[in-house]
Amino acid sequence: MRCDEIRLTGSGGANRVMEAELKRLVMRSPFDVRVPKPKREGEATLLYPFDPRIAWVAACHHRTSSRISWDLFSSEAVRLEPLFEELLPALTADDRLPTARSLRFSVDLGSAQDFEASPLQLRGVVKNALVEALASRGVTADVDADEPEVVFVARRAGTPDNRRTVVGIDIGGGARHRRGARVAAGPAPLRETMAAQLIMLSRWDARSEPLVDPMAGGGTIPIEAAGLAVGAAIRHPSQLPFHRLAAFAGLPNETPNLFPGTVPRILALDVDEQRIPAMVGNLRAAGLTGASYESSIVIGQRDVRGLTPEAVSSLLRAVKEMSPGVFCFNPPYGVRVGREDGEEKLLDLYAEMGRVMAGFTGWRAACFVANPHFVEAFGHFPTMSKPATNAELTGAFLTYQF
Numbered sequence: 087m088r089c090d091e092i093r094l095t096g097s098g099g100a101n102r103v104m105e106a107e108l109k110r111l112v113m114r115s116p117f118d119v120r121v122p123k124p125k126r127e128g129e130a131t132l133l134y135p136f137d138p139r140i141a142w143v144a145a146c147h148h149r150t151s152s153r154i155s156w157d158l159f160s161s162e163a164v165r166l167e168p169l170f171e172e173l174l175p176a177l178t179a180d181d182r183l184p185t186a187r188s189l190r191f192s193v194d195l196g197s198a199q200d201f202e203a204s205p206l207q208l209r210g211v212v213k214n215a216l217v218e219a220l221a222s223r224g225v226t227a228d229v230d231a232d233e234p235e236v237v238f239v240a241r242r243a244g245t246p247d248n249r250r251t252v253v254g255i256d257i258g259g260g261a262r263h264r265r266g267a268r269v270a271a272g273p274a275p276l277r278e279t280m281a282a283q284l285i286m287l288s289r290w291d292a293r294s295e296p297l298v299d300p301m302a303g304g305g306t307i308p309i310e311a312a313g314l315a316v317g318a319a320i321r322h323p324s325q326l327p328f329h330r331l332a333a334f335a336g337l338p339n340e341t342p343n344l345f346p347g348t349v350p351r352i353l354a355l356d357v358d359e360q361r362i363p364a365m366v367g368n369l370r371a372a373g374l375t376g377a378s379y380e381s382s383i384v385i386g387q388r389d390v391r392g393l394t395p396e397a398v399s400s401l402l403r404a405v406k407e408m409s410p411g412v413f414c415f416n417p418p419y420g421v422r423v424g425r426e427d428g429e430e431k432l433l434d435l436y437a438e439m440g441r442v443m444a445g446f447t448g449w450r451a452a453c454f455v456a457n458p459h460f461v462e463a464f465g466h467f468p469t470m471s472k473p474a475t476n477a478e479l480t481g482a483f484l485t486y487q488f
């Protein structure tokens with residue numbers, strides 16, 4: 087069955103934030119188009135009717151999604167032969183496929199546990215159908231897993247009572263937490279997509295509020311914050327398969343910031359002096375150093391336990407009285423960082439952080455924590471608690487109001 091949808095996949099529970107972010111970006115994009123209400127598939131997938139302009143904005147700018155694809159075909163088939171029998175004629179008749187004379191492509195697999203053959207076999211059938219279908223349209227297609235021009239995706243998807251095998255094109259440039267900028271990750275990095283989600287959940291207004299990450303490690307949160315503030319692209323159209331797909335013909339080749347003129351005030355601190363050069367390197371790799379960022383992004387070595395509103399104000403060189411802002415952070419959990427200090431010291435740190443932040447009247451906080459004792463030790467009642475997973479670590483997003 088032919089389908090025609092943009093699929094945004096995120097981490098568990100990301101739906102609302104992904105929807106809000108896309109709406110905000112499209113509103114500021116060069117296109118006069120309204121984003122329709124998406125269909126939701128579970129907690130972590132949004133489906134929009136395909137519109138190349140919305141797909142373009144999502145693929146170039148959207149920060150909270152992990153993958154973006156264009157669904158072309160969906161079937162109830164769970165076995166190889168019936169799938170091939172449906173897929174081949176559907177693809178053969180599909181004028182949305184690439185039209186160049188030759189094509190290097192690969193097939194990625196999403197989740198396919200309930201397909202009744204091995205993942206390798208599923209991938210093989212989709213590859214064969216693509217090669218045959220493209221050949222019948224005059225395209226010589228070769229599988230090239232290392233340097234594909236177009237990546238197709240096959241997965242099982244849908245709701246529990248309507249599971250389907252879906253084939254589409256990856257239009258988001260692969261795993262989107264890989265922004266291509268981080269030079270040194272540090273021992274416990276937060277995924278970029280998670281950092282973006284965390285900042286969205288903090289409801290940070292970059293035009294008027296400072297953002298402080300008091301334990302910034304490799305700087306993931308400050309870098310994402312700077313990008314979100316100005317609507318910077320995370321993918322350039324030339325990195326995406328747009329020029330192979332007729333649907334995207336005529337769309338822009340450049341991606342200027344969608345919120346130009348916003349000058350955020352971001353403070354990135356960490357107690358560990360070894361984190362500072364890594365942070366500077368990552369900011370530089372992301373193009374966020376130099377004169378134009380001097381008063382916008384400040385890095386410092388500090389212990390969060392001694393932080394005061396006056397210290398934040400002076401570090402950010404605030405000229406007039408600073409308005410309340412947001413803390414965005416992910417503290418050590420005692421799994422990858424903090425274990426050497428013991429659980430008791432970690433809980434003391436959380437309690438101390440709770441006391442420090444209580445002194446920031448009017449501020450909000452958002453954090454991702456994978457320690458079940460954090461909330462109690464921190465000593466404040468969260469305004470929101472949302473289960474989430476960062477690279478196999480199960481935890482929660484929490485928000486606070488002080």
Ligand SMILES: C[S@@+](CC[C@H](N)C(=O)[O-])C[C@H]1O[C@@H](n2cnc3c(N)ncnc32)[C@H](O)[C@@H]1O
Nearest residue numbers: 274275276301302303304306357358389390418
């Ligand atoms: C989980 S890591 C943060 C990772 C970071 N979000 C990233 O993506 O790279 C926690 C950080 O807290 C820092 N830290 C631990 N105790 C601290 C303290 N008392 N004050 C400030 N930073 C502290 C550690 O040095 C570490 O870099």
